[in-house]
Amino acid sequence: MKVRPRTLSGFMELLPQEQMKMEKITDILRESYSLYGFSPLDTPLIESSEVLLAKGGGETEKQIYRFTKGDSDLSLRFDLTVPLARYVAEHYSELTFPFRRYQIGKVYRGERAQRGRFREFYQADIDIIGDGKLDILNEAEIPAVIYRTFTKLGINRFTIRVNNRKLLNGFYEISGMTEKAPEIMRTVDKLDKIGAEKVKQILIDDVKMLPCKTESLLDFMAIQGTNAEVISGLEQYRGMSPVFDEGLDELIKVTEYLGAFGVPQENFAIDLKIARGLDYYTGTVYETTLTDHPEIGSVCSGGRYDNLAEYYTDKTLPGVGISIGLTRLFYVLSEQGLLSDEMITSPCDVLVIPMTEDLKTAAETATVFRKNGIRTQLYVEKKKFKAKMTYADRIKVPYCAIIGEDEEAQGIVALKDMKTGEQVGLKAEDAAALMKEKLSAMSETAPVKL
């Protein structure tokens, strides 16, 4: 009796060529995060439940994979933020601050299985953690990392939406809405989806706001235009609330520094509608949307918080960070056909195909190629030439190096460019040099076309 081999539902598993695309995307994230001076971090997937759930659960708690092993009550991590908080608190005295880390790792949430929802998925996070204080410049650097990362991925039409929680809190204070702020924010969050009229109705009917107040709220939320225009619109509210003024000053600085970090105006917009959750974030907040695919929602979000690890330590550890839901992003890009076909997805750059009985020359040829940094596979199974070429086609290898008796006698290989079909007789070293040049151009291909 065989057991039917199967993957659990809600767990993404890719075929080799798709996996190569995923690797390429992950490589770009790692490279981009490193370029901005973030340290890689790797924490255990399993934590003590007491530690992981110190904050207490809420919605997430039901979804957690929790179990016992021996006497231990264990849980799989459900995000990378709680482990970061635990790590920084645990290793506080051994770390240098500001501590900048990136982590790309799997997290687990036992959500109801449905298309495009995953129970095991990658998050790709960066955070900058200060010891007591953290300069506002860091809040401008984070969107610069997003800009660089997305551009490098080949995603060009996107907007990083920025807001500042102090602006919102200040405005609610000015307008006497502080008490109802949580409800208001939840409603305003629907503006893009259901429109101003419906939002107004909900605010009046359900939130029980006075019509005149909803007017002034919607006026505020409607401030838009270029970043300079939005800032000038916000200046009208200056002087009425210290919190608001502080938020506005921060926003102005972030905007200014973003320019210095090379982020173009068109990839960056102040959007007063963005709030990102209710109590965690305290300053700048971010969302990133794809211009042509607003339906996907935010693909990279985060913000500034005041206290990362309050459940573990008395130290005040403010920080700022973002998270990319990598598995979901990959799934969506793939579903929408936005992954480039130009990427090399073959496990190798060249397939060495010997047509002779003895395989020594083939092995030596492969060794020359590999010494030149060319990813090389040998196809030595005893099959007809046609079957060998079918294999080459199926793995989509860019080059084949065929070694028949003639080639062996002449000390050359027949190097076939699989795209053009052209074939030339070359010494192994020369074939390597030729491939190296062509492949280096091909490897520049961005994984996404957008």
Added chain:
Amino acid sequence: MKVRPRTLSGFMELLPQEQMKMEKITDILRESYSLYGFSPLDTPLIESSEVLLAKGGGETEKQIYRFTKGDSDLSLRFDLTVPLARYVAEHYSELTFPFRRYQIGKVYRGERAQRGRFREFYQADIDIIGDGKLDILNEAEIPAVIYRTFTKLGINRFTIRVNNRKLLNGFYEISGMTEKAPEIMRTVDKLDKIGAEKVKQILIDDVKMLPCKTESLLDFMAIQGTNAEVISGLEQYRGMSPVFDEGLDELIKVTEYLGAFGVPQENFAIDLKIARGLDYYTGTVYETTLTDHPEIGSVCSGGRYDNLAEYYTDKTLPGVGISIGLTRLFYVLSEQGLLSDEMITSPCDVLVIPMTEDLKTAAETATVFRKNGIRTQLYVEKKKFKAKMTYADRIKVPYCAIIGEDEEAQGIVALKDMKTGEQVGLKAEDAAALMKEKLSAMSETAPVKL
């Protein structure tokens, strides 16, 4: 009440600089495996228990992290071989064979916690899976990958020990020891540790072998010398068992091809004592030992097997593969002080330190550096110069780019080489070019010194 932040015992977690070393080693493994044409694979950490334990447990079963979620009986993977078997069986019709995959991932075994034993650890595996058949050349290619990987890591004094199970089975057949073969192999495995005399005693007393037979067994195991000498010693047994002869032919071919793959004689030895488990392997088997640290045992082992996925499919899927216990290897190298101090372990290559109030120039400078591929951090917290330099020292950054008022006025940075202490005034672009050149030489440093 704070929860004490802590890592579970048996779970490795590294500080940033150690993590950088681990990343470097992992990068080399990935690069090396890719160079030999292996596809990256990523499978879920959680599998259905029925699937994962299809083979039935044995010793491993007690160690497995097994739990239920909803109605599902789930387990964390305890190696990368069972998930590979499941993957190949599940996706058989979508894969091309021979299928070459590498996988570097965490696996879980709830072993008794003790120093140097981990419950969560990385394995780094490569396997080549054939469909029905697999050419002997593949069995020579695997040690070539080991050779390239270890050399690149900076490990030079190591030996890949190779044997062939058919030689052993053939010899036992010739000597009428087939029935007792499992027991004999377990005992012979202790030869290096306890010596020939004690092994002989056990074979006679416990395994109940005739003294003359133990003599002939130990004579066989004592065949040594250069690979040519060992092969010539083995030739004396030719013609008595077809299995033995087949094993010898395979060993001769593997030896010959290994040369063609560029593996030097001194890194490779035939060792008839190696058996690697009792029933899984059927042909060539490998172990890799560090010349100066035999006490560590094998750091990379594997072999040829006839049937990867028999619990999931009727297809015959022979293969050959090896596994590096990466976490343990890293732990041992680190404990023994064998990790190089020359590696760059800083999260960045340069730290930009503005001494001015406005940070725009600093941000622009960082942007220039990053455009040139230099990993850059800004230190903008409001601290005294000395505190800033202490931060630079602690993260062990190779360069600092200091921007005071003078530098800002002149449009330059003061680039300080943190190793030599030398400082020069340069334009950002020129500083970038200088660092690029120096860093490229430094990045060649191998992570291990052995």
